[in-house]
Amino acid sequence: MKTTVTMVAVMMMVTVNGMTMDLTGTGRDAPTVYDTNTGMWYSYVVSAAKTKAGEETATMETVQWGGMDFDALSGDFDADGIDDYVAYDREYGYWYIYSGAKEEVLTWGEQWGYSGCEPKVADFNGDGTDDISVWDPASYQWYFRYSAATITKKTKSGKIVQEKTEASTEQVDMSGFRPNVVENADLDGDGVTDLIKKLDWTVWYQYGDDHWNRIDFYMDLESNPTIPTLICEDMNNDGKVDICGYNEANGRWEIFYLKTNQYDQVTYDKEEFYWGYPGTEALPADYDGNGLTDLAVYDTNSAMWWVAYNSQEGYYRSESFQWGYDGTCKVK
Numbered sequence: 001m002k003t004t005v006t007m008v009a010v011m012m013m014v015t016v017n018g019m020t021m022d023l024t025g026t027g028r029d030a031p032t033v034y035d036t037n038t039g040m041w042y043s044y045v046v047s048a049a050k051t052k053a054g055e056e057t058a059t060m061e062t063v064q065w066g067g068m069d070f071d072a073l074s075g076d077f078d079a080d081g082i083d084d085y086v087a088y089d090r091e092y093g094y095w096y097i098y099s100g101a102k103e104e105v106l107t108w109g110e111q112w113g114y115s116g117c118e119p120k121v122a123d124f125n126g127d128g129t130d131d132i133s134v135w136d137p138a139s140y141q142w143y144f145r146y147s148a149a150t151i152t153k154k155t156k157s158g159k160i161v162q163e164k165t166e167a168s169t170e171q172v173d174m175s176g177f178r179p180n181v182v183e184n185a186d187l188d189g190d191g192v193t194d195l196i197k198k199l200d201w202t203v204w205y206q207y208g209d210d211h212w213n214r215i216d217f218y219m220d221l222e223s224n225p226t227i228p229t230l231i232c233e234d235m236n237n238d239g240k241v242d243i244c245g246y247n248e249a250n251g252r253w254e255i256f257y258l259k260t261n262q263y264d265q266v267t268y269d270k271e272e273f274y275w276g277y278p279g280t281e282a283l284p285a286d287y288d289g290n291g292l293t294d295l296a297v298y299d300t301n302s303a304m305w306w307v308a309y310n311s312q313e314g315y316y317r318s319e320s321f322q323w324g325y326d327g328t329c330k331v332k
Helices: none
Strands: 003-008 032-035 040-050 056-064 070-075 084-089 094-099 104-111 118-122 131-136 141-146 149-154 160-165 168-173 181-185 194-199 202-206 212-216 229-233 242-247 252-260 266-274 280-282 295-299 304-311 314-322 328-331
Touching: 070 118, 118 181, 181 229, 194 229, 202 242, 229 280, 242 280
Parallel strands: 003 056
Antiparallel strands: 032 040, 032 328, 040 056, 070 084, 084 094, 094 104, 118 131, 131 141, 141 168, 149 160, 181 194, 194 202, 202 212, 229 242, 242 252, 252 266, 280 295, 295 304, 304 314
């Protein structure tokens, strides 16, 4: 299928830091890179509509928001199904959030964090609106700032009601384990993110309750003792996020598909394969909008993307393309 690319310059008060973004609300993720020197980022956005001839059209959207000391992230903070631009001032802990779809500033200069913290964004409490958080690797403390939200519910009588929640905060102490990486993802499909902590090759995670479960990565420990990067993504499209390890030294993947057995014990199926090469970072996402997660890696040196597209029958085709240039980093 032919895709027509139109160059469009869009200047908005906005920012970003590390992820692919759904800028159309269709579930199709747009490859995005962020220029760490200028605060510009560039998204390859395929339109949801097609031409009369059935061709796809795409635009390059450029956005400026943030600066050299800012981290770029994204999330849906107004529950409209479209990712918003998030800028985090790493030195002072200030957050700036902008809705490009509504052309509206959602948050300006809210301080949540301090120097040395790592910002993280997700819907931590399952209310349909993303929240901000910071992880302090020095003290092993995780600080959550839950967004105010409006939740739509159905009563037992079938009546639709809306319930408003106030903004709140929470602190989680992980000093007993002292992980070097923390993440969050909905591992059991209940709509609420579960805590994940990793120390080198060992990952501890919560699944369905407050108990911690353990898995270990075994990535050529003798021949290539590279500590794997932790990736959390729904790789088999069952509505539950899977735990993955990616070895940036050789492109090897280890994927753990979590499940419960007949005794309600947490277990998993495991799959291993290669997709990538030294110097590439893992960026699995839905690149073609078919609702399935595609494999992808990004070469930080050449700005080349390598995508293996997924279907119900498995991975059926691959593609490589260049999006970015020297000085840009990927936006997951």
